[in-house]
Amino acid sequence: xxxxxxxxxxxxxxxxxxxxxxxxxxxxxxxxxxxxxxxxxxxxxxxxxxxxxxxxxxxxxxxxxxxxxxxxxxxxxxxxxxxxxxxxxxxxxxxxxxxxxxxxxxxxxxxxxxxxxxxxxxxxxxxxxxxxxxxxxxxxxxxxxxxxxxxxxxxxxxxxxxxxxxxxxxxxxxxxxxxxxxxxxxxxxxxxxxxxxxxxxxxxxxxxxxxxxxx
Ligand code: BG6
Ligand code: MG
Numbered sequence: 001x002x003x004x005x006x007x008x009x010x011x012x013x014x015x016x017x018x019x020x021x022x023x024x025x026x027x028x029x030x031x032x033x034x035x036x037x038x039x040x041x042x043x044x045x046x047x048x049x050x051x052x053x054x055x056x057x058x059x060x061x062x063x064x065x066x067x068x069x070x071x072x073x074x075x076x077x078x079x080x081x082x083x084x085x086x087x088x089x090x091x092x093x094x095x096x097x098x099x100x101x102x103x104x105x106x107x108x109x110x111x112x113x114x115x116x117x118x119x120x121x122x123x124x125x126x127x128x129x130x131x132x133x134x135x136x137x138x139x140x141x142x143x144x145x146x147x148x149x150x151x152x153x154x155x156x157x158x159x160x161x162x163x164x165x166x167x168x169x170x171x172x173x174x175x176x177x178x179x180x181x182x183x184x185x186x187x188x189x190x191x192x193x194x195x196x197x198x199x200x201x202x203x204x205x206x207x208x209x210x211x212x213x214x215x
Contacts, residue, residue, distance in 0.1 A: 002183065002212045004159040005102055006150055009113035009136075011044060011169035011188055012203075014090050014125055016083070016115075023079035024055060027071060033059045041189065045170030047114050047143035048072050076117075083117065086124040094203030099130060101208045108132045110153040112166065114143040133157050144172040147180035154180070165211060167203075168196075185211060 011017035021040045028035035035055055043051040052072050056063065063071065102109050110133040111118060118136035122128040133156035140148045154161045166177035169188040174196050177184035186196035187203060198210055 001214060002107070002165045003163040004108040004110065004132075004154065004157050004165070005211070006110045006112040006153045006164055006166045006177075006182070007131075008045065008166070008168045008170065008173050009111050009118055009121060010115055011092075012167050013092060013095055013111070013127065014086070014121060015092055016086070016090070016117075016121060017044065017169065017189075019079055019082040019086075022082060023075050024051065026078050027075045028055055028058075031059070031061075031071070033061075041171075044189065045114055045144040045168070045172035045176070047137060048076065048116070050143060080117065080120075083120060083124065086121065088126045091125050091127070092202065094206060098203050098206055098208070098211075099127075103130075105208070105212075107212065108157045108159060110134065110157055111136065112149045112153040113137065114140070114149065144170065145175035145179065147176050150177055150180040150182055154182070183215065 007013055025035055033055060042054050049072055052068060109131050111131050113136045116137040118134060133153055135149050135153040135156060139152060142148050150166055154164050161181045164182045165185055166182050167185045167187060168174050168177060169190050171190055171193055174184045174186055174190055174193050178195060184196040185198045186193045187200050191199045191201055197215060200206055
């Protein structure tokens with residue numbers, strides 16, 4: 001049986017993935033760059049600057065590194081404006097029940113997110129004290145699909161990677177979990193990812209025994 005569950009944040013714990021989309025869309029519209037929900041799928045799990053590079057593939061305009069930093073900062077300002085209204089009700093369906101069930105079974109829980117806004121978000125939704133470890137975009141050099149964030153989370157929990165399960169809504173996150181030699185569970189937008197070993201539309205119907213079984 002697995003000993004720890006590492007949760008992605010945006011799109012797994014909380015609906016902030018929609019805010020990321022809205023903030024990038026606003027920036028892209030202002031810069032006259034084509035951007036849609038399909039391109040947005042590629043940004044899931046990916047760091048802010050890498051996301052910007054993906055968006056800029058749709059324009060012939062060239063930006064200096066400093067301009068790119070400014071664009072990323074502008075997007076983050078729009079995003080943080082949207083985060084102001086974030087609260088406990090934005091926690092996605094089924095999440096609180098899963099966290100309770102895992103706590104009851106004494107399974108360790110962690111966050112493994114590429115987001116540098118993780119601390120702010122966890123506070124706003126009232127989940128800043130519940131996780132045994134939180135590893136986020138401020139602590140890593142390489143974002144998903146690199147396994148770094150999940151390996152650091154396992155280390156912080158004191159659990160070997162093979163005994164960890166990752167819950168993800170991004171293909172990049174599923175890749176990162178597998179690269180870390182962890183079991184990958186796909187929810188939401190990643191539910192058609194056949195590389196994951198358990199796929200669900202959301203966490204309301206999760207079977208905790210199936211989540212924790214080895215393999
Ligand atoms: C991930 C999101 O959790 O965090 C990505 O899925 C986002 O869409 C990344 O780009 C970085 O987020 P932030 O908050 O540091 O800009
Ligand atoms: Mg996500």
